Amino acid sequence: MLQMKPFEYIAASSVDDAVRALGSRADARVLAGGTDLIVQLKSGRREAELVVDVKRIPELTAIAMDADGLRLGAAAACIHIAANRDVRTHYPALAEVAALIGGTAIQGRASIGGNLCNAAPSADAVPLLIALSARARVAGPDGRREIAVEDFCIAPGKNALAPGEFLVDVFIPKPASGTRAKYLRFIPRNEMDIAVAGVGVAATVVDGKITMARLALASVAPTPLFVREVGGALEGQAPSAALIEQAAALAQAAARPISDMRAPADYRRHICGVLSRRALSAVLG
Amino acid sequence: MTLNGEPVEFLAEPRQTLLECLRDTLHLTGTKEGCGDGNCGSCCVTLDGNLVTSCLVLGVEAQGRSVTTIEGIARGNDLHPLQKAFIEHAALQCGICTPGFIVAAKALLDAEPAADEERIRLWLANNLCRCTGYDKIVRAVQAAAKEMR
Secondary structure: OOOOOOOEEEEOOOHHHHHHHHHOOOOEEEEOOOOOHHHHHHHOOOOOOEEEEOOOOHHHHOEEEOOOEEEEEOOOEHHHHHHOHHHHHHOHHHHHHHOOOOOHHHHOOOEHHHHHHOOOOOOOHHHHHHHOOOEEEEEEOOEEEEEEHHHOEEEOOEEOOOOOOEEEEEEEEOOOOOEEEEEEEEOOOOOOOOOOEEEEEEEEEEOOEEEEEEEEEEOOOOOOEEOHHHHHHHOOOOOOHHHHHHHHHHHHHHOOOOOOOOOOHHHHHHHHHHHHHHHHHHHHO | OEEOOEEOOOOOOOOOEHHHHHHHHOOOOOOOOOOOOOOOOOOEEEEOOEEEEHHHOEHHHHOOOEEEOHHHOOEOOEOOHHHHHHHHOOOOOOOOOHHHHHHHHHHHHHHOOOOOHHHHHHHHHHOOOOOOOOHHHHHHHHHHHHHHO
């Protein structure tokens, strides 16, 4: 049996309580769903003197919609996100992606906040969050601040949180009328696999003109990759097959994948073009 | 915590998983350890009604929560329709994955009594069986679903 090294445990009851606990040890780790952290502690890839469970903080598990948008508590489990009525109504692509990460028993624990903090290049939720202009809202010893999700992941497994900071929630602005979003990935199996490549897109079309378009890629760079130039190419234009082709080519050109056991770089680049075209067609078609 | 409907108290080190606590401290050995990292599903239990792999839950996290294991599925000597269907359809060989499959399938049928074959297969994709080839398991879950409706 894989046993973890000893650590102390605190179930924080408020954001301030968690900030205090995280500041009390150099090697303190936040526990949300545990589907990454506990695996890492078992394998010895990470060590912790103190594990701070944030699931007893009401704000951290809340899924709350108001006129401005959606606040997704950092520890809200994927199964609750996928089933939430507001998420399904206003962010159907987010409900889909929450039902795509891992398998059923993983979704019972894993959170989209954890998917973001783990900062894997292949994180399925992150390209879609970037496309939806989401902002990570964090708390730490110096108070609270916001980080645009496209700036949150800085290297494989590394995020922009300063020492002692943790993710409180992800805020996703309410999409303008006429907005559609989509995440597509390619995996060699039918389910429960890591993306060879993935594409998240969101676009708004008003009176036949594209007023907003954002696209981000998974698994083709050291971090989830925001392809800003796709917006520049699409905004102000009327959707057409030729325009989608042009935007997909920009996404493909931005990809800078590596070759590994999952796929060679050329193949990943090709898949980026195909998925970008399909995802853009889905939201602009 | 509440375990299979009954209050229980136990001590755990923070580093002990819920799986270790169930098996080694509470001596409920129906829940099995397979991979220990959330891939195989043989340690599935429900935690406040949500299906989870107990190898990726700390025992201390379960404080004040409600846990249901394979031992809480039958009512006394009356097997649950899923348990009867697994026997009837020979949906097991070595049996190590079976508790996880039954706990996972029950969580599905409790939430979605009308789940079809595709839904059952997708839901159970988090549970691995190295003996049966899955078909008999899926048939058993379909038969139990019909029985329960």
